[in-house]
Structure formats: structure tokens, C-alpha cells
Amino acid sequence: MEYINNELCMGPFKKKLLPLCANYMRPIYVYDLDFLAQRYEKMSQALKDVQIYYAMKANSNPEILQKLKKLGAGADVVSLGEIKRALECGFMPEDIVYSxxxxxxxxxxxxxxxxxxxxxxxxxxxxxxxxxxxxxxxxxxxxxxxxxxxxxxxxxxxxxxxxxxxxxxxxxxxxxxxxxxxxxxxxxxxxxxxxxxxxxxxxxxxxxxxxxxxxxxxxxxxxxxxxxxxxxxxxxxxxxxxxxxxxxxxxxxxxxxxxxxxxxxxxxxxxxxxEPGRWLVAHCGVLLTQVQYLKETSAKKFLIIDTGMNHLIRPSLYEAQHLIYPLVKKHGGLVCDVVGPICESSDFFAKNCSMTMVEEGDFLAVVDSGAYGYSMASTYNLQELPLEVCI
Ligand SMILES: Cc1ncc(COP(=O)(O)O)c(C=O)c1O
CATH class of the missing domain: 3.20.20.10 (Alanine racemase)
Structure with a gap:
């Protein structure tokens, strides 16, 4: 991730993220397919003569699957649902290992x-x-x-x-x-x-x-x-x-x-x-979200955003850390807990996080969320699933 003219750009091809929020409706997973292709090529070069079966539990987005199939991957699946998705996306039965x-x-x-x-x-x-x-x-x-x-x-x-x-x-x-x-x-x-x-x-x-x-x-x-x-x-x-x-x-x-x-x-x-999953797709995805409130209590500041453990459960489930960047860099700083809208105290992305100043309406990117993000998302609290966009 890199700021160019104060605007956050994603991956080695420096793709701009802010334009994707022009008609923002709800959180968006953005996947960079060129970055994915680069990761795949690096891995297949390193693992020469090894057949790669992409572990599609990491991210079963159809465009990602089609891209990996074109690049020469097979699919590692763990359910009939994944078998069906893999076949729909162009994999043949002989491309599939089933764990x-x-x-x-x-x-x-x-x-x-x-x-x-x-x-x-x-x-x-x-x-x-x-x-x-x-x-x-x-x-x-x-x-x-x-x-x-x-x-x-x-x-x-x-x-x-x-x-x-x-x-x-x-x-x-x-x-x-x-x-x-x-x-x-x-x-x-x-x-x-x-x-x-x-x-x-x-x-x-x-x-x-x-x-x-x-x-x-x-x-x-x-x-x-x-x-x-x-x-x-x-x-x-x-x-x-x-x-x-x-x-x-x-x-x-x-x-x-x-x-x-x-x-x-x-x-x-x-x-x-x-059977790699995470290494191929994690960096290729970010979750775009919008700041709703900056809430201050006597104990701390909470930055409340419109996505949470319902869309990316890794921080709640594994205490995983994802870096969070505003799409537009501003002056000034802020120390806060970044939390979602879900009615659970485990619904947080970061605790005591130092970040550049943001305010209501600003967009943020929760980075490295291409693996085990959307594929583990739920509609808990009857929140809608995020959108997915490939660039
Ligand atoms: C059987 C099997 N193979 C491959 C993977 C992919 O693991 P990773 O995404 O860490 O590469 C998993 C994930 O848990 C798995 O259960």
C-alpha cells in the first residue's frame, strides 16, 4: 500500500481505491487480479514441477477461481459446495483434490x-x-x-x-x-x-x-x-x-x-x-469501509465503521491484526479502537490503534483481507454481505 498524492494505492501496480467508492452503498472487498497473477507466478516458479491446487476456502470468488484456473492451478476443496463452485468456474474433475x-x-x-x-x-x-x-x-x-x-x-x-x-x-x-x-x-x-x-x-x-x-x-x-x-x-x-x-x-x-x-x-x-491459499490471495484483497462515528467515552475513543466481524472475522476469532489506512491521507493523528456495528464486544478490528486523523464519512481500507475474509463472512445481525469487486 502506498500513498500517491495523498491517495492510497494498492499493490505493486499502484491501483487507486478511492474511485471505487464513488457510488458507495456498503463495504466492498476489492481484489487485484494482476497482483494475484504475480503471486501465483512467483509461487509456481519457486515450486517448480509442483502442481498447485489452490485452497479455495481462502477465497472462492468466481473471478479469482477463473483467473487461477487460467494460470494453471487446480483446486483444493473441502465440500460439495466448493466442488460445484470449482466446476462452475472452469475446473475439471481431474483438477480437483478433495479434503x-x-x-x-x-x-x-x-x-x-x-x-x-x-x-x-x-x-x-x-x-x-x-x-x-x-x-x-x-x-x-x-x-x-x-x-x-x-x-x-x-x-x-x-x-x-x-x-x-x-x-x-x-x-x-x-x-x-x-x-x-x-x-x-x-x-x-x-x-x-x-x-x-x-x-x-x-x-x-x-x-x-x-x-x-x-x-x-x-x-x-x-x-x-x-x-x-x-x-x-x-x-x-x-x-x-x-x-x-x-x-x-x-x-x-x-x-x-x-x-x-x-x-x-x-x-x-x-x-x-x-495446496496454498493464504499466500496467494491475502495481499490481493482489501476491505473498503466507511467511518460512521467517532465516539468518545471516559475510557477511550472508538472509531465505529460500517463493517465488522460479520465481514472479516479474523481479528475476533484469531486476534489477527490487519493494518487499516484511510483512503485519503489527512494531517493529525488519532489513537482509538476500530470497531464494527455488530452487537458483540468481540467485534473489533484493532485496539489502541494509532492512525492518521479520520472523520465521519471518510473511507478506510482494511488491508490484506483477500484470504479468509469474504469466504468466512456472515449475515449476523442481518447485516448484508459486502460487495466484491475485481480490478
Ligand atoms: C487441507 C487444507 N489444505 C490447504 C489449506 C490452505 O492453507 P493456507 O491458506 O494457510 O495456505 C487449508 C487451510 O486450512 C487446509 O485445511
Whole structure:
């Protein structure tokens, strides 16, 4: 973000935001598709020869999906709703990997009917369920085992998924039982991959590397039993810096992540798959909002805006920080809590935030909100959903 002539501009292409508020009705998520393309190219160059399956839970805006499809991405989905959205946006069934701990019978039946490329299995009962449904449908399901190596990647507990007390994936000690199940149902199950996803907003990689090593061992031992095994899905989770805009540093982070991944797995001679979400889309989106009131109590000042946890829940849910900038820079400063209209005291964006002076009617940008923003938005308090605009 950068001010040019006191007007806030977004991203490396310095796109102006204020004109988008000309006929302002309600909060707007703005997505920069050129920035998205740049992020995708950087990641696919770093992860050479890796097939990227975009984790569409991060942002399932149709134009974003169409853009990523054109750029060569597949889709990582976690529900039938996401499968349908991906297909509507041009992805083919063979472009889709399907994860998630709670796949229903109906969802599995639909995934098999549609010919979804790979189902990432999260439990033994799910594997058995897939086998029975596939047998009834006279199909052979292509499955990858999502394994949980019990590794701490030092992220917020609500977005950690690779610890043994998380509901995700299967413990490594379950591999013999999984092997037996796969053998028993080999007419309707084809083991094609192993998969891993340790959590989100990962900014250091010691635990991740250890997880890769553990999974690699499992891969090699399974390969002896199942020659059909040929894919290693190392998940998503690469983080971004929400507290500063240092894209160069993020590229270094990406380079480290890619190096660790590719060198650790280089001798496996298999197809590599990745499921990034946040790293691709977070910076490409901002949430535009309008100041309603500056309210002063004996304790503090509140800047009340027309968007809140209903549109961007990350601050309330994960205590996440998003930088907030006025679209037009003014003189003077202000220290306040930035809060929304929702009837919950957890409805805040920032506490004791120092910002440049703003007043009623001014527009603000809540930045880096392209990931887990609109896709987690709700109509709580019967507030309307925000608009979405791609530029
Ligand atoms: C299975 C799976 N893959 C990929 C992702 C994407 O993670 P991120 O957006 O952190 O890259 C998630 C997100 O939680 C996930 O659950």
C-alpha cells in the first residue's frame, strides 16, 4: 500500500481505491487480479514441477477461481459446495483434490460420480465408507491418506491442524490398519497419494521439515505394498506478514519453504502437490469501509465503521491484526479502537490503534483481507454481505 498524492494505492501496480467508492452503498472487498497473477507466478516458479491446487476456502470468488484456473492451478476443496463452485468456474474433475474430515455419504457419492481426481482421506471410517460407496457404484476411488505427524508449526491454535489433538488427518500409528483396509478393498480403492497439512500462517519451517521427513518414510514403506502410490501432497499453510508490507521478505520466505520442500522430497521420484491459499490471495484483497462515528467515552475513543466481524472475522476469532489506512491521507493523528456495528464486544478490528486523523464519512481500507475474509463472512445481525469487486 502506498500513498500517491495523498491517495492510497494498492499493490505493486499502484491501483487507486478511492474511485471505487464513488457510488458507495456498503463495504466492498476489492481484489487485484494482476497482483494475484504475480503471486501465483512467483509461487509456481519457486515450486517448480509442483502442481498447485489452490485452497479455495481462502477465497472462492468466481473471478479469482477463473483467473487461477487460467494460470494453471487446480483446486483444493473441502465440500460439495466448493466442488460445484470449482466446476462452475472452469475446473475439471481431474483438477480437483478433495479434503475435509466430515465428508457425507452424499458428498462422497457425488465426488465419485463426477470423477474427482483425488480424495484426501481423513479417518479409517471414512476410508471404509468410500470403499463401500465405490463398490456399490462399481467404481475405483483414487485416494490419498492425509496423515497427521503430530508436529507443532507454532501458529494460532485455531489454525493448527497437524497435532495429535487436532481432528485432522490420521496418526502415523494407524498406517498398518489403513494398509489392511486398502488391501481388503483393493477392487474399489486405489492408493495414489499421501498428504499433509500442518496448519495455516506458517512462518518458520523446522517443524514442517521434520513432518516431511516423517511422511517420506511412510511414503516409502507404503510404496513397497502399493505400487500405484505416486503422489505426495505437502499441503498449504505458507504464511504472510500481516504486520508490515515487505513483499521481498515474503519472497525469501517462499524461497526457503520451496528449498526445504524440494530438497527433502527430491529423491522420492513422485508427483508433488501443494495446496496454498493464504499466500496467494491475502495481499490481493482489501476491505473498503466507511467511518460512521467517532465516539468518545471516559475510557477511550472508538472509531465505529460500517463493517465488522460479520465481514472479516479474523481479528475476533484469531486476534489477527490487519493494518487499516484511510483512503485519503489527512494531517493529525488519532489513537482509538476500530470497531464494527455488530452487537458483540468481540467485534473489533484493532485496539489502541494509532492512525492518521479520520472523520465521519471518510473511507478506510482494511488491508490484506483477500484470504479468509469474504469466504468466512456472515449475515449476523442481518447485516448484508459486502460487495466484491475485481480490478
Ligand atoms: C487441507 C487444507 N489444505 C490447504 C489449506 C490452505 O492453507 P493456507 O491458506 O494457510 O495456505 C487449508 C487451510 O486450512 C487446509 O485445511
Amino acid at each position: 475435509g474430515v466430515g465428508k457425507t455419504r452424499y458428498e462422497i457419492t457425488e465426488a465419485l460420480r463426477l470423477g474427482i481426481f483425488q480424495i484426501n482421506v481423513e479417518s479409517l471410517p471414512e476410508l471404509q465408507r468410500i470403499a463401500h460407496i465405490a463398490r456399490d457404484m462399481k467404481k475405483r476411488a483414487s485416494v490419498a491418506l492425509r496423515l497427521n505427524p503430530d508436529i507443532d508449526i507454532k501458529t494460532h491454535p485455531y489454525i493448527a491442524t497437524g497435532l495429535k489433538d487436532n481432528k485432522f488427518g490420521m496418526e502415523l500409528s494407524l498406517v498398518p490398519a489403513l494398509t489392511a483396509c486398502l488391501k481388503e478393498h483393493q477392487d474399489c480403492l486405489e492408493l495414489t497419494g499421501v498428504s499433509l497439512h500442518l496448519g495455516s500462517q506458517m512462518l518458520e519451517f523446522a517443524g514442517y521439515q521434520e513432518a516431511l521427513l516423517r511422511l517420506k518414510k511412510v511414503y516409502l514403506s507404503l510404496k513397497a505394498d502399493f505400487p500405484s502410490l505416486r503422489r505426495f501432497d505437502f499441503g498449504g499453510g505458507l504464511g504472510i506478514f500481516y504486520d508490515r508490507h515487505e513483499l521481498d521478505l515474503e519472497e525469501e520466505l517462499l524461497a526457503d519453504y520451496a528449498k526445504i520442500t524440494l530438497t527433502t522430497l527430491s529423491d522420492l521420484d513422485c508427483e508433488l502437490q501443494s
